[in-house]
């Protein structure tokens with residue numbers, strides 16, 4: 043059984059360094075939708091900023107003094123690292139403190155952590171990205187990669203859903219993505235008077251196109267129930283489990299495989315994930331309490 047673990051982890055920082063936050067400051071605070079914003083961080087030490095690299099799908103532990111740390115995916119372009127983006131939903135202790143940040147405020151950063159979407163291995167394939175709600179930010183770096191390397195991929199389809207039209211993220215970018223020949227299909231659970239698009243769950247969008255299982259890869263992130271149905275639809279169309287990649291969320295503390303908070307069967311989601319080929323986690327994914 044293989045995962046995308048250590049072999050894919052950048053060697054930019056040592057194991058010891060991964061336990062100590064490095065200081066960045068808020069360069070931009072970009073409100074997205076209600077209770078959610080993108081925080082753009084710049085490392086205080088320019089040399090560190092230059093040395094820091096990440097791969098699409100990885101996350102940082104963001105530390106707010108006096109509040110603690112939260113795992114937040116990197117949502118920006120891996121090729122543009124002057125500032126690093128994190129789209130944060132304000133739900134708890136740390137993230138509510140994030141909502142009060144001002145330009146110039148300090149934020150500790152540990153990371154990047156975890157495995158990444160194997161986007162370079164998938165060159166030549168048709169790509170389906172399936173995201174629900176706050177599952178889109180960890181997939182946005184994949185979209186940036188594809189935009190830069192569009193000719194290296196076949197069909198690219200983004201299936202994205204949110205509860206209501208007001209909950210959709212990054213809507214101003216959809217047109218640019220469509221112009222680059224990405225088929226952006228959007229759905230909402232509940233429409234309002236303004237909505238003219240699809241209504242229903244993300245997995246339903248699989249019924250709107252045909253795929254060739256021999257050359258399709260699926261990457262999915264969002265609520266676990268959505269992931270289950272996306273995987274179900276992909277398997278029903280004979281996409282092999284090795285080519286279905288899921289990003290999982292578990293409560294995390296250390297972020298680097300020492301504390302065990304995020305255990306899933308034999309894996310630690312922080313270091314063996316968050317991105318897994320479904321083939322690796324299938325036995326544990328469908329079992330309660332794992």
Ligand SMILES: Cc1cc2nc3c(=O)[nH]c(=O)nc-3n(C[C@H](O)[C@H](O)[C@H](O)COP(=O)(O)OP(=O)(O)OC[C@H]3O[C@@H](n4cnc5c(N)ncnc54)[C@H](O)[C@@H]3O)c2cc1C
Nearest residue numbers: 101112113114115129130131133134135136137291292316
């Ligand atoms: C790999 C990974 C990537 C992630 N990426 C992102 C991302 O890009 N953006 C993002 O916004 N989040 C992301 N998350 C989720 C984020 O890390 C969690 O939501 C984190 O717990 C937020 O920290 P907090 O201190 O603000 O919230 P917490 O205080 O930990 O609260 C989190 C949730 O638990 C509930 N809760 C808190 N205390 C209790 C309690 N006592 N009883 C019951 N429920 C409680 C809260 O209501 C809230 O819904 C990611 C998580 C992982 C593992």
